[in-house]
Amino acid sequence: MHHYPFKQTIKGHDTMLLSVDRISKTYPGSRPVLQNVSITLGQGDTLALTGESGSGKSTLLNLVAALDEFDEGEITLGTKTYSMLNDVGRAELRRTQVALVFQQFNLIPSLTVKQNLSFHARLGNKNGPEWIAHLTERLGLEALVSRYPEQLSGGQQQRVAIGRALALKPALLLADEPTGNLDDTASNAVMTLMLDLVRETGAALLLVTHSNAIAAQLDHRIHLAGGRIT
Amino acid sequence: MIWPVLSALWSHWRRHTNQLITLLTGLALATGLWSAVQAINTEARASYQRANAQLSFGQLDRLYPTTGSIPLSRYVDLRRNGWQVAAVLTDTLRVSGHSYDVLGVDLLAYPTLPAIAEVSQTVGVAPVDALTAPGRLFMRPETAQNLRKQGSWPPIIETASVPLDTILTDIGVAENLLNRKEQISYLLVLPNQPMNRPSLSQIAPELRRVATQGTDQTTRLTDSFHLNLTAFGLLSFAVGLFIVHGTVGLAFEQRRGMIRTLRALGVPLRLLTRILLAELLVCALVGGAIGLGLGYVIAGILLPDVAATLRGLYSAPIEGTLSLRPTWIVAGFGMAICGTLIASFQALWRVSRLPLLAAPGAHAWVSKGVDRPIQAIAGMGLILGGISIFGVLDGLIAGFIMLAGIMIGTALLLPWCLEQVLKFGQGRARSPLSEWIWADMRAQLSGLSLAMMALMLALAANIGVGTMVSSFRLTFTGWLNQRLASELYVTAKDDVQGAKIAMWLSTRSDAVLPIRASKLQFQNKPLFVYGIVDDSTYRDNWPLIAQTPAVWDKVAAGQGLLINEQLARREQIWPGDHITILENWTFSVVGVYSDYGNPTAQAIISLPSLLNHLPDLPNQRFGVRVAPDKATALANDLITRFDLPAQAVVNQGDLKARSLSVFNKTFVVTGALNVLTLGVAGFAILTSMLTMWTQRLPQVAPVWALGITRKQLAKLEIIRSVALAAMTALLALPLGLVLAWVLLEIINVEAFGWRLPMHLFPTDWLILGLVALCAASIAAVLPALRLKRGPPSDLLKVFTNDR
DSSP: OOOOSOOEEOOOSSSEEEEEEEEEEEOTTSOEEEEEEEEEEETTOEEEEEEOTTSSHHHHHHHHTTSSOOSEEEEEETTEEGGGOOHHHHHHHHHHTEEEEOTTOOOOTTSOHHHHHHHHHHHTTOOOHHHHHHHHHHTTOGGGTTSOGGGSOHHHHHHHHHHHHHHTOOSEEEEESTTTTSOHHHHHHHHHHHHHHHHHHTOEEEEEOSOHHHHHTSSEEEEEETTEEO | OHHHHHHHHHHHHHHTHHHHHHHHHHHHHHHHHHHHHHHHHHHHHHHHHHHHHHTTTTTSEEEEESBSOEEHHHHHHHHHTTOOEEEEEEEEEEETTEEEEEEEEOTTTOTTOHHHHHHHHHTOOOHHHHHSTTOOEEEOHHHHHHHTTOTTSOOEEEOTTSOTTEEEEEHHHHHHHHTOTTEESEEEEOSSOOTTOOOHHHHOTTEEEEOGGGOOHHHHHHHHHHHHHHHHHHHHHHHHHHHHHHHHHHHHHHTHHHHHHHHHTTOOHHHHHHHHHHHHHHHHHHHHHHHHHHHHHHHHHHHHHHHHHHHHHHOOOOOSOOOOOHHHHHHHHHHHHHHHHHHHHHHHHHHHTOOTTSOTTOOSHHHHHHHHHHHHHHHHHHHHHHHHHHHHHOSHHHHHHHHHHHHHHHHHHHHHHHHHHHHHHHHHOOSHHHHHHHHHHHHHHHHHHHHHHHHHHHHHHHHHHHHHHHHHHHHHHHHHHHHOOSSEEEEOSSHHHHHHHHHHHHTTSSEEEEOEEEEEEETTEEEEEEEEOOOHHHHHHOOEEEEOTTHHHHHHTTSOEEEEHHHHHHHTOOTTOEEEEETTEEEEEEEEEOOTTOOSEEEEEEHHHHHHHOTTOOOOEEEEEOOGGGHHHHHHHHHHHHTOOGGGEEEHHHHHHHHHHHHHHHTHHHHHHHHHHHHHHHHHHHHHHHHHHHHHHHHHHHHHHTTOOHHHHHHHHHHHHHHHHHHHHHHHHHHHHHHHHHIIIIIHHHHTSOOOOOOOOHHHHHHHHHHHHHHHHHHHHHHHHHHHHSOHHHHHGGGOTTO
16 A cells, blocks of 8 residues: 555546546656656546646646656556557547647647647547537637737637637646736636636646636646645 | 857857858858869969960960961061061871870070970070971970870970970971971061061051950860859859858847847947847858868869860860969958858848847748748749840850849749649648648748758759750760761871871772861861761761751862851851852852861861862871771771771770760769759758757647657658658759750850750659659758657747746
8 A cells, every 4th residue: 555645636526537646757867846746637627736836737737648758656547547658649648638728829830720720629530610610709719710820919829729629629628827928807818718618518627827816716726836736 | 248249149159059050061062162163263264374374375466367377478578577476387286096286386586485485494405406406396294205105206395384285396397297388377476576667468468466365265265164164153152052041040030039138238239230240250251261171172173074174175275283372262251251241131131120129039920921922023033034134135144144044033933832832732631630731831931942942953953954964965976976987097107108008998998088187267266177088978977957959969079168066156157158268269168067075166178179279288097987897807907017006096986985985074073063062952951951940849849749649740840841842853843954955055055156956864853853852851850850759858848838
């Protein structure tokens, strides 16, 4: 029987979606970024991950997104066990079950708004034109569909990024400071919209934020400090 | 204030060492190839000038006969009337299958001839020795090596003061060597003429005075060859500058944030611009110095072949050694600096106009796309402008201007054309990934277009020059087969032996065809007139490109003459026209024949006609028609019977092989420059890929995050690069064919005086296309490997919030 230094379990829905079990991560030449971090998340749960800069929030998010590899522990999403997945399996996971929203938006600059919106869903063979049309309308992007990302404001770009992520109807949405680049008004509008749509899709949400106000809008909240949950 | 600014700007190069290396390499390659060509040209021209100076022919006016040669009596008249002139007899002498220029000067009239004066100082031969029997032959040691065995000749004095393959001697000795008694080719007008001498029109109205600058035939003849080399050098220079332009543009783009910050901290824009300019000049000097070293090495490697070509093609007196000249170094640095300023002008201009508060990091996607139609219109303008200039001006320079217009114009059109193709592809794409690939290629076009332009120019040059050379080779080989119809070619030791050989052969061969010629003057230029006997060999084989009916009957009857294509085009003389080749000896032109590889004018008349006017022509060379299977035995019999050296009897195959080897040498330099230019273009793609790599990550990382593996993305990187190169190669093909057409139909005709039919070589294009695709895939492999094997943290950096 392992002794867990700290284990925070989120209990919402009955079915567990995500299990992060005693994860540790150290980058070469630096102190440990994450140490024995464990969390669980049920389907449709929303969890805010807060903490100072350098506390390991984004690293945890990258590990859950299967973008990076952990040194110790295990992550399970649905039936997928991360340590058993190779590069192709991890890519498939990102293509079909996990969606990401970044602070820097990270839209594909060479594609139009319309193409960006449907891109991830089409990659994951989950293209639903009606759903995307609905998202476009909800996100207020109808007039912007033929524009390129660089022709949009920050708030507009983030709405496209949220639309792209939700077009996939992912099981888990990961958002890393999604409103960090926006002013308060835009930030509130975008957050409200995102939470509404997340609830509409039934996806679980793991959101990294500095903002207490935003964290308060989510079902649950955990705090990271020095790579540990406190 | 300057040092902190300098160290801040320099920190960019410290962090982006590869970019700095790319910039310096681009500059070095641009300067290197250009300087190599210039070194070769300068060395060749210096050789011509040296030869002229040694013989002092570059400084003296000449008196030429209108046609034929100057009689001795006219020379005497001029001298008696106070004209200080020196007689010169010059002709080509063939010894053991090799041609030498014999230059007989009346040394009594011109004892201060610089070459002779130099010899008397260095070798210790008194000028008077050259005048007294048996005389002296002055020649270079290399020439002397081949001629030592001529037993009956006067003593040879070795000297470096005489051009290669030239024999300098007194006119009396030259008369004997050339078997041309009392004939004078032209008169040199010596310095210090008496004031009160009668005018030339009073004493010798048939002579024409030609000023100094008009006498340097070598320079005139070879100008076109050097112009060709210069054009290639310029193309390589331009291709190298594409690399500089791309790298400087990227470096300035990446430093926009730093420049804004420095300005915000109080650094004046003017100071900043000056420091950036100074930084570029330092790079130009360093890159230029490396380029000069590179150019010197390339020139040293290529010069021997160029020298062989110029000697073979134009009989130009050029040596195969390279010397380091200060003017060449200064010019090289000048080109490096000018090139850097041209390539960096746009980037510097943007910095000088950069608003302090503009939004940082704007992408180039839409803005640069808008520029493409304007660039395409400019390209069309250049193409039409080039064609118009050729229509108005005509001539070799106009031909090159047209070529430059078409080449640069098409290069400017390329990005727009590629964009149309990519747009079409994007419209047809069905899967999200292929949609992204097409769109991403369009996005990449801004960064890669310069490299693709360089690749297209290099490929087009390769296709164009390759088609020209291969067409030339095909035509030349066919022409050789026609022209060298005789199975054996024999050279006798002297006229007496020649007559005996002809008699002996008459019963042992199908036909003996004497090769007898005289070097005359026509329009102040040499004209070689050959006399032929009436034989079916000529009627069946001689390659005529224009003729009147019954052409050979007219020639045989002495009623007409044939001229070579060079003379026809140069003087615009065609069948039906008349030419006077000697005083009171006028012929009707009845045909024009192709005569590739010969820079001088030539005419053919019947041998009896020629001997009527010039009875003392040497009778030493013959073509022999015999059944091919008996040729070798007959050659051996000839050598044994007449105690001939082996090289005096040459069979057709050997002669063809020798001619083809001269032909091949002619295009060694062109081929080498072709390959080097293609190499530079390949390097331009590589550097573009590498310098774009940092910009590529933000475009690739989101796709990776959305579920495409790094392996897939790496493959796509290579496919993308190869696809762009393939499209460029396809567009380069028509440009290359236009280039080949212009070279064959315009430039060659202007430069060499002959027109060749154009042949197409699809296999060569295919190979070249594959080379281009390989170059593009090799260039893309390094970034692709980085993507595939690099740590995910490289990609994750794109998503970090505190970038």
